Amino acid sequence: MSRTEGNKPISAALAAATCSLLGSAIPTQVDAQEPSDWDFNTSILYYGEDNDRVEDFSVKAIARRMFVDDRSLSLGMTVDVLTGATPNGAIKQDVVQTFTRPSGNGFYSVGPGELPLDDTFKDTRVALTANWQQPVGDTSLVNIGGSVSSEYDYTHLGINAKVARDFNQRNTTVSAGLAYSMDDLDPVGGAPMPLTPMLDVGDTSNRMGDQDKDVLDVVLGVTQVVSRTLVVQANYSYSYSDGYLTDPYKVLSLVDGVTGDTLLRTGGIPVEGGPSHQFLFESRPDERTKHSLYTQAKYYVDGKVLDISYRFMTDDWEIDSHTVDLRYRWPLAGDSYIEPHLRFYTQSEAEFYLLSIDNSQPLPRYASNDYRLGDFDGITAGLKYGWRTGAGNDMSVRVEWYQQSGTVPGSQIIGNQANRDNYPDLNALIVQFGYRF
Amino acid sequence: MGSPCELVCECVKRGDASELSQLAAEEAWRIEDKFSRYTGGSAVARINEANGEAITVDDETADLLDFAATLFELSDARFDITSGVLRHIWSFDGGTKIPRQADIETVRQNIGWSRVAWHRPELQMPKGMEIDLGGIGKEYAVDRAAKRLREEGAPPCLVNFGGDLATTAAPRVRRSWRVGIEGKTPDAPERRIDLRQGALATSGDARRFLEKDGVRYSHILDPRTGWPVPDAPRSITVAAESCTQAGMISTLAMLKGAEAEGFLEAQNVRWWCYR
Numbered sequence: 058m059s060r061t062e063g064n065k066p067i068s069a070a071l072a073a074a075t076c077s078l079l080g081s082a083i084p085t086q087v088d089a090q091e092p093s094d095w096d097f098n099t100s101i102l103y104y105g106e107d108n109d110r111v112e113d114f115s116v117k118a119i120a121r122r123m124f125v126d127d128r129s130l131s132l133g134m135t136v137d138v139l140t141g142a143t144p145n146g147a148i149k150q151d152v153v154q155t156f157t158r159p160s161g162n163g164f165y166s167v168g169p170g171e172l173p174l175d176d177t178f179k180d181t182r183v184a185l186t187a188n189w190q191q192p193v194g195d196t197s198l199v200n201i202g203g204s205v206s207s208e209y210d211y212t213h214l215g216i217n218a219k220v221a222r223d224f225n226q227r228n229t230t231v232s233a234g235l236a237y238s239m240d241d242l243d244p245v246g247g248a249p250m251p252l253t254p255m256l257d258v259g260d261t262s263n264r265m266g267d268q269d270k271d272v273l274d275v276v277l278g279v280t281q282v283v284s285r286t287l288v289v290q291a292n293y294s295y296s297y298s299d300g301y302l303t304d305p306y307k308v309l310s311l312v313d314g315v316t317g318d319t320l321l322r323t324g325g326i327p328v329e330g331g332p333s334h335q336f337l338f339e340s341r342p343d344e345r346t347k348h349s350l351y352t353q354a355k356y357y358v359d360g361k362v363l364d365i366s367y368r369f370m371t372d373d374w375e376i377d378s379h380t381v382d383l384r385y386r387w388p389l390a391g392d393s394y395i396e397p398h399l400r401f402y403t404q405s406e407a408e409f410y411l412l413s414i415d416n417s418q419p420l421p422r423y424a425s426n427d428y429r430l431g432d433f434d435g436i437t438a439g440l441k442y443g444w445r446t447g448a449g450n451d452m453s454v455r456v457e458w459y460q461q462s463g464t465v466p467g468s469q470i471i472g473n474q475a476n477r478d479n480y481p482d483l484n485a486l487i488v489q490f491g492y493r494f
Numbered sequence: 495m496g497s498p499c500e501l502v503c504e505c506v507k508r509g510d511a512s513e514l515s516q517l518a519a520e521e522a523w524r525i526e527d528k529f530s531r532y533t534g535g536s537a538v539a540r541i542n543e544a545n546g547e548a549i550t551v552d553d554e555t556a557d558l559l560d561f562a563a564t565l566f567e568l569s570d571a572r573f574d575i576t577s578g579v580l581r582h583i584w585s586f587d588g589g590t591k592i593p594r595q596a597d598i599e600t601v602r603q604n605i606g607w608s609r610v611a612w613h614r615p616e617l618q619m620p621k622g623m624e625i626d627l628g629g630i631g632k633e634y635a636v637d638r639a640a641k642r643l644r645e646e647g648a649p650p651c652l653v654n655f656g657g658d659l660a661t662t663a664a665p666r667v668r669r670s671w672r673v674g675i676e677g678k679t680p681d682a683p684e685r686r687i688d689l690r691q692g693a694l695a696t697s698g699d700a701r702r703f704l705e706k707d708g709v710r711y712s713h714i715l716d717p718r719t720g721w722p723v724p725d726a727p728r729s730i731t732v733a734a735e736s737c738t739q740a741g742m743i744s745t746l747a748m749l750k751g752a753e754a755e756g757f758l759e760a761q762n763v764r765w766w767c768y769r
Contacts, residue, residue: 064753064760067568067746068739074564075739078557079637087692088664089733089764091685 096121100491107484110174111141119186126192131202133186142174144481146307146426147336148413148474149173150319155326155333159306161246161261164330172481175306177245182208196223204238213240219276228282236274243267244305251340252420255308257331263338270300286357296347308336309426314417317472337414339425347372362386375408376430393444398457400437406430412469412479428481433463439487450494457487497632497656501639504649504667514648518639522655525635529558529627531578541617541625548611548618556614558627558634565630565742566607572749573742574607576619577717578626584722586702586713598720605717633695633741636660640693640737652689653737660693660737675731675766685766689733695741697748698729698768714748725752733764 097120104113119133145156154167158177167173184206191199200219206212215238223230242248247264249255256263278292310319311334319334326333353366364384371377379402386396407430409423439457446452463480470479501518505511531538537555551559565573579601583593604622611618619625632655639653640660650663652671665671673694674684687694702713704722712726730747734740743761747754758765 064750064757066760066762068743068761068763070564070568071739071742072735074561074568075736075742078561078634078738079641079736080557081641087733087735087764088670088690089692089694090670090688090690092688 092123094123096123096493098491098493100489102489103487105486106141108172109142109176110483111139111143113140114138127190128192129190131186131188131190133184133188135182135184137180137182137184139180139182142176144428145173145175146339147173147310147334148312148319148426148479149477150334153333154319155330156308156336157255157258157330157332159245161256161259161264164258164332180208180210182206182211184213196227197221200234210244211240211242213238215239217274230280232276232278232280234274234276234278236272238272239269240272240300241267241269242301242305248301248303248305249338251303252337252424254311255332255336255338257327258329260331268301268305270298270302272296272298288355290351290353292349292351294347294349294351296345296349298345300343302343302345303339303341304425304427305338307339307425307427309339309411309424310413311335311337311416312413312471312474314415315472317413317470317474319413320416337424339427340423341409341425342374342423345372345374360388374430376404376406378402378404391444393442396441396443398437398439398441398455400435402435402437404431404433406432406466412465412474413471415471428463431463431480432466433461433480435459435461443491448494450492452493453489453491455487455489455491459483459485459487461485499655501651501653502671503651504665510649514643514646514651517642517646517648518651518653521639521642522635525631525638528554529631531624531626531628538625538627541619544617544619546619546621548616550615551617552615558630559612559617560614561738562625562627562630563607563612565746569746569749571607571718572716573629573746574605574717575625575627575629576607576610576623577605577715578624578628579604580715580717580720584704584713584715586704586711588702589704590706592704592706592711602720605720629745630738630741632656633658633737636693636695636737658693658695658737658741659689661689661691664691676729677768687731687733687766692733692735693737693740694731694733695737695744696729696731697741697744698727716749716751723749723751727754728768730754730758730768731766732758732761 097118099118102115106112115135115137117133117135119131121129121131123129147154147156149170149172151169153169154173155164156173157164159175160177165176184204186202186204188200188202193199198221202217204213204215215236217234217236219232219234221230221232246261247266248268250263250265253263273296275295276292278290280288280290282288312319321334322332347370349368349370351366351368353364356363366382368380381401383399384396386394388394407425409421409425410430411421411424412426414420414424437457437459439455441453441455443451443453462482465479499522501515503511503514505514527533528536529538530536531542533539537551541549562575583597583601585591609620609623636653636655636658637660640662643651643662648662650661650665653660653662659673661671670688670690673687673689675687675696677684698712698714704711711722714723714726715721716723726748730744732740732744734743743763747757750757755767758767
C-alpha cells in the first residue's frame with residue numbers, strides 16, 4: 058500500500074454513483090453555514106420638527122458577540138447631534154421680546170406674535186452601553202449591564218440587571234429587572250435658582266452650582282405563549298427620580314392678572330443686552346414617582362404578524378398617559394416585508410403645569426410651561442420596509458410622521474391670552490435606515 | 495436504524511405532521527427490514543446464508559451492491575462491505591481487550607470484495623464471507639425518506655436519523671434548520687450549523703473506542719489490515735447534496751486516518767473534523 062497515494066477528488070465519481078443509487082438527480086444545492094459569532098445592528102436616524110425647531114441626527118451601532126452556551130456580550134454606541142430651537146417656556150406677545158441666553162453671555166430676540174424659541178440648543182451626545190447575558194441552568198437567563206453618556210451639560214452613569222425564568226415548558230417567562238442611574242448636570246451658566254428672574258447679560262448672581270439626580274427603575278414582567286399564534290406580555294414598572302428634575306433653561310412669563318400680557322422689565326435694558334420683559338425660571342419638585350402598566354400581544358395570522366400594545370402611566374406629578382401602538386408586519390416576496398405603524402398617545406398635564414405666572418397671585422411653589430408636561434395628544438403614522446440583501450443581511454427603511462397638539466386648561470388663560478394659540482403644537486418627520494449583519 | 499429518528503417539518507396541522515412522520519418511518523423500517531443482517535429473510539440475510547451459492551437480487555439491492563463496488567474502487571479497497579466479520583473479534587466498549595494477530599489473520603481470510611463474484615443481478619460469495627450494509631444503510635434511508643416526502647409534495651422537512659440528516663427543501667418560515675454537531679467529547683459544547691439546504695452526515699463516535707497502554711484505538715477498522723485505522727479523527731461531519739454522498743465522503747475520510755483533512759480538502763465540500 059502506497060503511503061503517497063495523494064488525495065484525488067472523488068466527488069464527481071461519487072456524485073454520479075449516488076445519482077444511480079437514488080434514481081434521480083438531487084434537486085438541492087448545499088447551503089450549510091456556521092453562524093457568525095458576531096452580530097451587528099446599526100442604524101441612522103433623522104428626526105426633524107417643523108418651524109425650525111429641534112432636529113436630531115443619530116447614528117447607533119450595537120455589536121453582539123456570541124459565546125458557547127448562549128452567553129453573549131453586547132456593546133453599543135450612539136451618537137446624537139442635536140440642532141434647532143426649542144420653546145423656552147415664555148408665551149407669545151404682540152411686541153418684540155428679548156431673552157438673555159442660558160450662558161448669560163448674550164441675548165436673542167423674538168418677533169411679535171412669534172413663539173419664543175431658544176436656539177442655543179446645539180449639542181452632541183455620546184452614549185455607550187455594555188451588556189452581558191448569561192443563561193443559568195436550563196430555564197433562567199441573567200443580564201447585567203452598564204451605560205454611560207456624555208454631552209456638554211449632562212453626564213449619565215447607570216447600571217442594570219435583569220433575571221428571567223421560563224416555566225410551563227417555556228410557555229411562560231417571568232422577569233424582574235432593576236436599573237439605577239446617577240446623572241450629573243452642569244447647565245451652561247449654572248443652574249438658576251428656581252422662580253428667580255431672568256437677569257441681564259453678564260449677571261449670573263442667581264445661579265447655583267452643579268446639580269445631580271438619581272433614578273431607580275424596577276420592572277416586573279410576564280410573557281405567555283397563549284397558542285400557536287398568540288403571545289402576550291404584561292409589565293409593571295416603577296420609577297423613582299430624586300434630585301434636580303427642573304429644566305434649567307426654561308422660564309415662565311410673569312403676566313398682569315387682568316390683561317394676561319407679560320410685564321415689562323423695570324428700568325432700561327443695559328447695553329450688553331438683557332430680557333425685555335419679566336421672566337421667572339421654572340421650578341419642579343425634586344422627586345418623581347411613576348407607575349406604569351404595559352400589555353402587549355403579538356398575533357400571527359397567515360404569515361402576517363399583528364403587534365398591539367397599550368401602556369398606562371401615572372405619576373405623582375399628576376400626569377396620566379395612555380399609549381396605544383399598532384404594527385402590522387406583512388411579508389412580501391423574496392424575504393422582504395412591509396410594516397405599517399400607528400401610535401396614539403395622550404397625556405394629562407402635570408399638577409404644576411402653568412401657562413404663565415399671574416403677578417397678582419402668590420408665587421406658586423412649582424411651575425413649568427414645558428409643553429412636554431402639558432395636556433396633549435400625539436399621533437404617529439409610518440411605514441417600514443425591510444428586505445434581505447444579496448449577502449443575506451437585513452436592511453430596512455422607516456418613514457414616520459408625528460403630530461402633537463395640546464391644550465392649556467381654560468382656568469389658566471388670562472385676558473388677552475385667550476386670543477392666541479397657547480400650546481406649541483408640533484409636526485415632526487422621522488426617517489431611519491437600519492442595517493443588520 | 496439503531497438510533498433515534500425524527501422528522502422536523504414545517505406543518506401547520508398536527509395531523510399533517512403525523513402523516514409525514516409515518517411516511518418517513520415506513521421508508522426507514524422498510525429499508526431496515528430489507529437490508530439488516532439481523533432480520534431473517536432480509537435480502538442481506540439471504541446473501542449471508544447462501545453458503546457459496548449464487549443468489550439473485552432485486553433492483554434495489556443490486557443498486558446498493560453496485561454502489562458498494564464503486565466505493566471499493568474509489569477508496570482503494572478501504573471501504574469494503576465484506577469487512578463486517580471483524581466484529582467477531584473486535585469490541586469497542588472502552589475496554590482494553592485487543593485481539594491477537596493470529597485471530598485477525600484468520601478473520602482476514604474471509605474479507606475482500608474482490609473475492610466476490612458480482613455480476614448483476616447475481617452475487618456469489620465464497621463460504622464464510624458476509625456482507626454488511628451498515629456503512630451505507632442509514633444515509634441511504636435518509637435520502638429515500640426525503641425523496642418519498644418530496645414526491646408526496648410535503649412542506650419543507652428535515653429528516654434526521656440519528657444525526658445523519660437531509661432537508662427536503664429550504665425552510666420557508668425560518669431562515670434555516672438549526673443543527674448541532676457534538677463536540678470532541680460528549681460534554682464539550684456543540685458546534686452550530688445553519689443548514690438551509692442539503693444533507694449532513696457524521697462518521698466516528700466519541701464513545702466507541704479501546705484504550706490500552708496509552709494508545710487509543712478508534713472503532714474504524716481498515717479491512718486491508720484488520721486493525722483500526724491509525725490516527726483516525728474522532729469525528730468528521732460533511733455537508734453535501736445528499737446524505738449518502740455526505741456519509742460516504744466522511745467515511746472515506748475516516749479511513750484515510752492521518753490524511754483525513756487532506757482528503758476532505760480535495761473533495762470541495764464543507765467539512766468539520768475533530769481529533
